[in-house]
Amino acid sequence: MLLLSGMKDVAVVILNWNGKSFLEQFLANVIACSSGARIILADNASTDNSIAYIQANFPDVEIIQNASNGGFAKGYNDALQQVDAKFYLLLNSDIEVTPNWIEPLLKCMDDTSISGCQPKIRAFHQKDSFEHAGASGGFIDANYFPFCRGRIFNEVEKDTDQYNENMEVFWATGAALLIRSEVYHAHLGFDEDFFAHMEEIDLCWRIKRQGGRFLVVPESVVYHVGGGTLSYTSPRKVYLNFRNNLMMLIKNHEGLLFPKLMWRMILDGIAAIRFLFGGEFKNFGAVMRAHGYQYANLGTLLKKRRELKKSATQFNPKGWYKGSIIWAFYGKKVRKFSDLNQRLFK
Numbered sequence: 477m478l479l480l481s482g483m484k485d486v487a488v489v490i491l492n493w494n495g496k497s498f499l500e501q502f503l504a505n506v507i508a509c510s511s512g513a514r515i516i517l518a519d520n521a522s523t524d525n526s527i528a529y530i531q532a533n534f535p536d537v538e539i540i541q542n543a544s545n546g547g548f549a550k551g552y553n554d555a556l557q558q559v560d561a562k563f564y565l566l567l568n569s570d571i572e573v574t575p576n577w578i579e580p581l582l583k584c585m586d587d588t589s590i591s592g593c594q595p596k597i598r599a600f601h602q603k604d605s606f607e608h609a610g611a612s613g614g615f616i617d618a619n620y621f622p623f624c625r626g627r628i629f630n631e632v633e634k635d636t637d638q639y640n641e642n643m644e645v646f647w648a649t650g651a652a653l654l655i656r657s658e659v660y661h662a663h664l665g666f667d668e669d670f671f672a673h674m675e676e677i678d679l680c681w682r683i684k685r686q687g688g689r690f691l692v693v694p695e696s697v698v699y700h701v702g703g704g705t706l707s708y709t710s711p712r713k714v715y716l717n718f719r720n721n722l723m724m725l726i727k728n729h730e731g732l733l734f735p736k737l738m739w740r741m742i743l744d745g746i747a748a749i750r751f752l753f754g755g756e757f758k759n760f761g762a763v764m765r766a767h768g769y770q771y772a773n774l775g776t777l778l779k780k781r782r783e784l785k786k787s788a789t790q791f792n793p794k795g796w797y798k799g800s801i802i803w804a805f806y807g808k809k810v811r812k813f814s815d816l817n818q819r820l821f822k
Contacts, residue, residue, distance in 0.1 A: 614646055
C-alpha cells in the first residue's frame with residue numbers, strides 16, 4: 477500500500493529557460509497539486525528575471541542555477557547532479573497538472589522492475605485531445621520513427637478514454653517523466669550532444685538495452701501547452717528531430733548498422749523532397765544539415781555505439797512496432813493507434 481509519505485522521496489524538477497510567463501501561469505498549480513514533494517527550478521541561465529520572480533513569489537521553491545543554457549539534456553544533467561532524491565519527476569514548465577497526479581505514478585514504481593513512467597498527456601489548448609509530446613505512451617517502429625498511443629506523426633486523437641489502461645511502452649515522455657534517480661545516473665543521464673528533442677527516447681532505449689521497463693499511467697493526467705520553447709513547425713526543431721533520430725539509431729541499433737542507416741537516410745531524403753516541393757525550403761535545408769551532422773560526427777557516434785554495446789545485457793523490446801509506421805500512415809491511411817496491426821507490437 478503506497479503511503480503519501482513516499483512523496484518526500486520525489487523531487488519535481490522544472491527546467492526553465494526564459495520561461496517566466498509559464499512559471500507565472502503554471503507554477504502555483506504544480507505546487508498546490510504536489511503536496512509533500514520537493515519543487516525545484518533548474519534554470520538554464522535565463523535573462524528574463526525568472527529567478528527573481530521565483531524568489532519573490534515562491535520562496536519555498538528550491539533553485540539551481542546552471543552556468544549556461546546547455547539545452548534540455550545538459551540542463552537536466554547539470555541540475556540533477558545536485559539533487560538527492562529517490563525519484564526525479566522531470567516536468568516541463570508549460571504543463572498544468574491535476575490533483576493527486578503524482579500518487580498513481582509512484583504506485584506504479586512499487587514494482588522495482590519499472591525504471592520510469594509517465595502520465596497521460598492532454599493538450600492544454602484542446603483539453604479533450606491528446607498532446608503531441610507523449611500522449612498515452614511512446615512507441616517506436618522498425619525504422620525507429622517514434623509515435624504515441626493517441627498520436628501518429630502530427631495526427632492527434634481525441635481522448636475518449638480509449639487508452640486508459642496502464643501499458644508498458646518503449647519510451648516515456650521527457651515532458652513529465654518519473655524516473656528512479658539511481659537508474660538515471662547509472663546510465664549517465666541524457667546524451668548532451670542531443671541538446672533537445674528525443675533525448676528521453678535515447679535514454680529509455682539505453683536503459684531498455686539492460687532490461688529496463690517504462691510504463692504509461694493514464695490515471696495521472698496533465699495538460700501540456702507544447703512548443704513553448706521551440707515551435708513544432710520550427711526549422712530548428714525539424715533539424716533537431718531528424719538529427720537526433722539518426723544519432724540514437726547509430727548508437728542503439730542492434731545488428732548490421734549501415735544497411736539500416738542507409739535505408740533511414742533514404743526515407744529522410746523522401747521527407748526532404750516533400751518539404752522542397754511544398755515550398756518549405758528551410759525545413760528541406762534542416763534535413764540536409766541533419767544528415768551532414770552524421771557524416772561529420774560518425775566517428776564519435778560509432779565510439780558511443782561500441783561503448784553501449786559493451787554494457788548491453790538483455791534488450792527489452794516491449795513497445796517496439798515491427799512494422800513501418802510510415803507505410804501504415806501514408807499507405808494504409810491509419811490515423812489511430814488502435815487501428816494499427818496489434819500483432820506487430822512486441
